[in-house]
Amino acid sequence: MARMNMVQAINSGLDVMLGRDQRVVVFGEDVGYFGGVFRCTDGLQRKHGEHRVLDTPISEGGIVAAAIGMGVNGLRPVAEIQFADYIYPAFDQIVSELARLRYRTAGEFSAPVTIRTPCGGGIRGGQTHSQSPEGVFTHVCGIKVVMPSNPYDAKGLLISCIEDEDPVVFFEPKRLYNGPFDGDPHKPAVPWSTHPKGEVPDGHYTVPIGKAEIVRAGSEVTVLTYGTMVHVAEAAVKLAQADAEIIDVRSMVPLDTDTLCTSVCKTGRCVIVHEATRFSGFGAELSATVQEECFWHLEAPIARVTGWDTPYPHAFEWDYFPGPQRIVAAIQSVMEAR
Amino acid sequence: MARMNMVQAINSGLDVMLGRDQRVVVFGEDVGYFGGVFRCTDGLQRKHGEHRVLDTPISEGGIVAAAIGMGVNGLRPVAEIQFADYIYPAFDQIVSELARLRYRTAGEFSAPVTIRTPCGGGIRGGQTHSQSPEGVFTHVCGIKVVMPSNPYDAKGLLISCIEDEDPVVFFEPKRLYNGPFDGDPHKPAVPWSTHPKGEVPDGHYTVPIGKAEIVRAGSEVTVLTYGTMVHVAEAAVKLAQADAEIIDVRSMVPLDTDTLCTSVCKTGRCVIVHEATRFSGFGAELSATVQEECFWHLEAPIARVTGWDTPYPHAFEWDYFPGPQRIVAAIQSVMEAR
Amino acid sequence: MRQSRLHVPHPPARPGEKPDFSYVRISPAGAVARPDTRVPAVEIEALGTEMVRVLDEQGHAVGPWNPHLEPQDLQVALRHMLLTRLFDDRMQRMQRQGRISFYMKSTGEEAVAVAQAMALQPGDMLFPSYRTQGLFIVRGKSLVDLMCQCLSNTHDMCRGRQMPIMYHSAASNIFSISGNLATQFPQAVGWAMAAAIKGEDHIAAAWIGEGSSAEADFHHAMTFAAVYQAPVILNVVNNQWAISSFQGFAGGERRTFAQRGPGYGIPGVRVDGNDFLAVYAVTQWAAERARASGGPTLIELVTYRAAAHSTSDDPSRYRPKEEWQAWPLGDPIQRLKEHLIRLGEWSEDRHKGLEKELDAHVTACWKEAVTYGTLTEGPSLDPLTMFEDVFHEMPPNLRHQREELRRLMQERAGAAGAASGALEVAGEG
Amino acid sequence: MRQSRLHVPHPPARPGEKPDFSYVRISPAGAVARPDTRVPAVEIEALGTEMVRVLDEQGHAVGPWNPHLEPQDLQVALRHMLLTRLFDDRMQRMQRQGRISFYMKSTGEEAVAVAQAMALQPGDMLFPSYRTQGLFIVRGKSLVDLMCQCLSNTHDMCRGRQMPIMYHSAASNIFSISGNLATQFPQAVGWAMAAAIKGEDHIAAAWIGEGSSAEADFHHAMTFAAVYQAPVILNVVNNQWAISSFQGFAGGERRTFAQRGPGYGIPGVRVDGNDFLAVYAVTQWAAERARASGGPTLIELVTYRAAAHSTSDDPSRYRPKEEWQAWPLGDPIQRLKEHLIRLGEWSEDRHKGLEKELDAHVTACWKEAVTYGTLTEGPSLDPLTMFEDVFHEMPPNLRHQREELRRLMQERAGAAGAASGALEVAGEG
Numbered sequence A, B: 001m002a003r004m005n006m007v008q009a010i011n012s013g014l015d016v017m018l019g020r021d022q023r024v025v026v027f028g029e030d031v032g033y034f035g036g037v038f039r040c041t042d043g044l045q046r047k048h049g050e051h052r053v054l055d056t057p058i059s060e061g062g063i064v065a066a067a068i069g070m071g072v073n074g075l076r077p078v079a080e081i082q083f084a085d086y087i088y089p090a091f092d093q094i095v096s097e098l099a100r101l102r103y104r105t106a107g108e109f110s111a112p113v114t115i116r117t118p119c120g121g122g123i124r125g126g127q128t129h130s131q132s133p134e135g136v137f138t139h140v141c142g143i144k145v146v147m148p149s150n151p152y153d154a155k156g157l158l159i160s161c162i163e164d165e166d167p168v169v170f171f172e173p174k175r176l177y178n179g180p181f182d183g184d185p186h187k188p189a190v191p192w193s194t195h196p197k198g199e200v201p202d203g204h205y206t207v208p209i210g211k212a213e214i215v216r217a218g219s220e221v222t223v224l225t226y227g228t229m230v231h232v233a234e235a236a237v238k239l240a241q242a243d244a245e246i247i248d249v250r251s252m253v254p255l256d257t258d259t260l261c262t263s264v265c266k267t268g269r270c271v272i273v274h275e276a277t278r279f280s281g282f283g284a285e286l287s288a289t290v291q292e293e294c295f296w297h298l299e300a301p302i303a304r305v306t307g308w309d310t311p312y313p314h315a316f317e318w319d320y321f322p323g324p325q326r327i328v329a330a331i332q333s334v335m336e337a338r
Numbered sequence C, D: 001m002r003q004s005r006l007h008v009p010h011p012p013a014r015p016g017e018k019p020d021f022s023y024v025r026i027s028p029a030g031a032v033a034r035p036d037t038r039v040p041a042v043e044i045e046a047l048g049t050e051m052v053r054v055l056d057e058q059g060h061a062v063g064p065w066n067p068h069l070e071p072q073d074l075q076v077a078l079r080h081m082l083l084t085r086l087f088d089d090r091m092q093r094m095q096r097q098g099r100i101s102f103y104m105k106s107t108g109e110e111a112v113a114v115a116q117a118m119a120l121q122p123g124d125m126l127f128p129s130y131r132t133q134g135l136f137i138v139r140g141k142s143l144v145d146l147m148c149q150c151l152s153n154t155h156d157m158c159r160g161r162q163m164p165i166m167y168h169s170a171a172s173n174i175f176s177i178s179g180n181l182a183t184q185f186p187q188a189v190g191w192a193m194a195a196a197i198k199g200e201d202h203i204a205a206a207w208i209g210e211g212s213s214a215e216a217d218f219h220h221a222m223t224f225a226a227v228y229q230a231p232v233i234l235n236v237v238n239n240q241w242a243i244s245s246f247q248g249f250a251g252g253e254r255r256t257f258a259q260r261g262p263g264y265g266i267p268g269v270r271v272d273g274n275d276f277l278a279v280y281a282v283t284q285w286a287a288e289r290a291r292a293s294g295g296p297t298l299i300e301l302v303t304y305r306a307a308a309h310s311t312s313d314d315p316s317r318y319r320p321k322e323e324w325q326a327w328p329l330g331d332p333i334q335r336l337k338e339h340l341i342r343l344g345e346w347s348e349d350r351h352k353g354l355e356k357e358l359d360a361h362v363t364a365c366w367k368e369a370v371t372y373g374t375l376t377e378g379p380s381l382d383p384l385t386m387f388e389d390v391f392h393e394m395p396p397n398l399r400h401q402r403e404e405l406r407r408l409m410q411e412r413a414g415a416a417g418a419a420s421g422a423l424e425v426a427g428e429g
Ligand SMILES: Cc1ncc(C[n+]2csc(CCOP(=O)(O)OP(=O)(O)O)c2C)c(N)n1
Pocket: B029, B058, B082, B086, B089, C131, C179, C180, C181, C208, C209, C210, C211, C212, C213, C239, C241, C242, C243, C305, C309
């Protein structure tokens, strides 16, 4: 057991899988010699060889297409898209090809590709280094979508993704790479070493895809969230002094509806929090599902706290970011309803 | 006033705008000499010249990129993507560029591009000629998204799109090109000439973007839908013998929340119908919005009737399609609740 | 407004005009040198403008690219090409009769798929386009299987999920056709990269139309193939048309498609696509090169789409009806047949006999295929299977949706009768 | 597993190794012929492998590409390049001091943007990359404006919405930088198509890095430019590196990037990117060609990224520290300066004077810029403006969200004090 930040945990997950399974190959822009712009693949090329940890041309479409071909030929490709903002050039290959291959060939062909990509804001990245496009992928049948919120889950989930028979988009909330973040940019940074989920086993273990985690048990209101916002929600719940149950969704596809809806049916109140823009974001699906399953238990409207429906603005990062103030307000309004 | 089917109405809208505004240019794969694989641009090149109605390389990304450049240079490009299933190669240009240009330049640059694209199933097109990807675009800030359900709206909305200062994706439900479709593929085809919305003015007129239309007034339950499903919903409502208010959403972005929510607050019950897959589809946003606005008036859970969460299967088209049987069942369950 | 200065490409002839193929540059048979397969790309750029041809006007095989195949092999080739054509003709008729929903013929282009498949090894992976049905025929996929796919019946390899002609065959090492143009091009490169990473000798080959070469994936494929020197053959089938758009709209007005290769450092070879021997030889050359770690080759196969684009298309709206007759490279089947006759290894009678035999075979296959059902009649797949294979294991939401459909189907069938049948199926997925 | 046969490109030198630029093929100054601008692409393919150079080792301007500029123009050029460099240096320092969040220098590449902008006409539309700040400087965009953008302050042309360096200027006919690589390449072609459709004489020019040429949009741009013979100049700035990846990972190991052109039927011209005169001449040639309906040109500008990729980057991790010193094409500023001295039109003293003057100018500009605020201090933009310009007219959902933020801001500021200020703003959007 070691203390790791999320970058190290991801690096360790890749390292473990490269070591255990000759079929695993890791590639992407600046991933090889340099070790990735966020250092997630640091040292892996030196250790596992340049034929298994590769640099690629700057061509996200080509990267995913090549990954599909490799997957069809028996490898387990782990492709990095340098920023989630740059995943769109690969969108056709992901949606039309990767996600549908098993279906259209009735299972004769499939490509167990993992696409890793850093997402989210809070790093002064402006509109092209801050996006949270996970919602779009959750509407695509045939691809799994996960987002860890801590080093332990990051490594365990990543290993699950690489071992999974289906393609997965693995979103890495980059604001969490170095430490949990409670939504207040003015506080000194907190390292993962102070957080229980910063304890990460050195070797192989898995965190299952398709399972949400109750991060904080509570009885008055359920907060559904994932990624960076898990920590912001925790801070907000403290501020609101509500007995909230916070659930880290972790796996958007498949969704652990049971855990989510059991909680909301119990608390009767629900706040959904994500960083992505609100309109047609993943929160809409969460809200619709919860409403369908828990309607008769709901004591207040389900509230969504999200990024505003604008591109991510560089200068107004902290007015844009759905921080504790907004979450507290939502919790209070939901609690006060009726 | 003439009787037109939807293809003719679209053709007429383009013709009118090509005639009125020298800045309008129309292009896409097979759009020029041939007049489009669905004939929507038939005769336009002959009439307006091959420099204003053009064939293009088979390159959806290039088509949208070129449209952006043309729009920046003062033209009003109307680009056709031959099938909505093939819009993904243009996704990056639409999402990262077209939708954000005005924002990132604080209004100094913009590109008033209209992207027309036939969508939806019911034509034995299998998984690559039947998709309804509108939901994905509604999550993208900066681009409008509309889908007409009849010839009158098609022409009027298309003209509004071309005249609009913002980019718009204009989805054409191809199952409706030749006639309204009630969801029963075994009945003889009905032509638009028998439908009041098949009466289309020859000249210029507009149907506003951002306004839903109440297609059938009712008091017991609200059915929110758009495109092909408007007609299927009408058939289902007849079968269910419910006094349903059917609303054709028409404009997904911007959404006419007022019209939608006023109706649901009145009826207290809501069924949402679309052809696209359910999970994270546009129905999720409709459900979430309605729930937020109308919670205290809801007497039953909001129900969604949608395509299943699978790619569109060729052989099982009519088991996949959310036809009248499923809509009736949803209306009944919503009506019977409590 | 001032006069537009935009250049808009024009095909040589539209309906009512005289076909004109003077733009197609044709080298005499035997005229193009055959370089060693180890020669660097930069030294063989001429291969992209010339046209490798083996069969001359008299039906002789001439020049350095003559692959010197045995007559038996040529007879097999003729059989494959003829079968492809007869299969296409039959399926088109069946579409016209409403038995299948859609079809696309490869008429006039049969040499491409048949010669290339024959020149490759069984372990080489093929990434087909929708107009390379000959690949499946050469690799022994039964016509019944192909027909069942087109029928979306109970034996459909795609289990009813794809439109007709979207075949695949893992057992034959032929990848799946998706319907999205060009996507398989860079996937083939990825497959080849994996073969190289694993140190295996197999190579990949992929096909797209000249029109599709304008898609991004063409560039992705070329770049990755060049950078990693992937063992792959990238084929652009230039059949002059992309639905209604002639090849100039893909950039063919000024350069050949083979000439795209050298810009990436990839050899580009232009070949008479209706010359079985030339296509075979060029493919063999590229395969040898790739297998010996010589990297990728781009092949442009110059041919003509003799039929409509698909059963939904009417080419008389956009090109002269008699263009096919004017096509200077002739008919690949006719040309190979004449060559075999010239060799004394074939005759008009044997040809007629073969036609009859194959036609009977197609008939027999069709008869068998329809016993497994059609889209509208006979036994049919259980719609509940539509929820399978979205994922390796069915997630809860799909299980629920399957149950919902099951209920709806029962309701439709009348609850009593349907219940037992549906319960049986329940065990499946 | 067997030995991998994949080819993985290697840069000539990694940290600790001796820089080696022997792979860069350099033509002697004056050696490359200058064809007439009306010559078809196919006749001038050599321009893609050779390297157009005008300034020789002694600082003389030689050969047919010498644009014969007036000394005054050269002095202006020197001033622009020097200003670009000093501006870059200052902004990098300001980033290090935490005054701006990010920066990217163009050090060593100043001739590219400055010479090209000078060779084009004011009405020509420029589609910049993030390393062509020189375009803005030549077109007279004030440094204060550029600095205010980097500061996201109250005068920021992007109104706080973009990271530093993502400038634009409609008034100067310079398009916007998005952050997504290569996207503007085909947009420039569309702009040029529109110019042609309107019968106008203006042309477009676009810039991407050699690494970005692997993106789909490179292919889109080339195809559309070739098909419609769009009046556009497509520039690939080959500065040898793309963050940590050397140019071989974009396909530069076997061919030059200029050589991609001929495959599309587009002339490809390779030029010494650090030779102001050569870059000017080649751009002028391409512009003349485009303006005379001769179609597009692809220019590869061979240069070296002397600085880190960005302020987030540390190049000592992936390349020898002293590579820049070993770069065979030198420093563009130094070379133009020497040429002017050789002409008797410049001196070390004047140079020092100019440096001092420009440095003072940069200082003055910075001082002014910060009076409009910084990201963290001084006057700042109203956050409520963030809801504007998503659409031309603000739709209801954004109005609601703006109201919500207004309330939150009031709450934060303490309801009483903030109310009046916020109400004032309400009239705005
Ligand atoms: C991404 C995408 N865009 C458009 C289409 C529609 N489409 C199908 S075939 C075709 C023409 C292709 O022409 P070409 O590549 O020359 O192949 P050919 O049909 O001549 O064999 C088009 C535009 C598609 N299937 N996929």
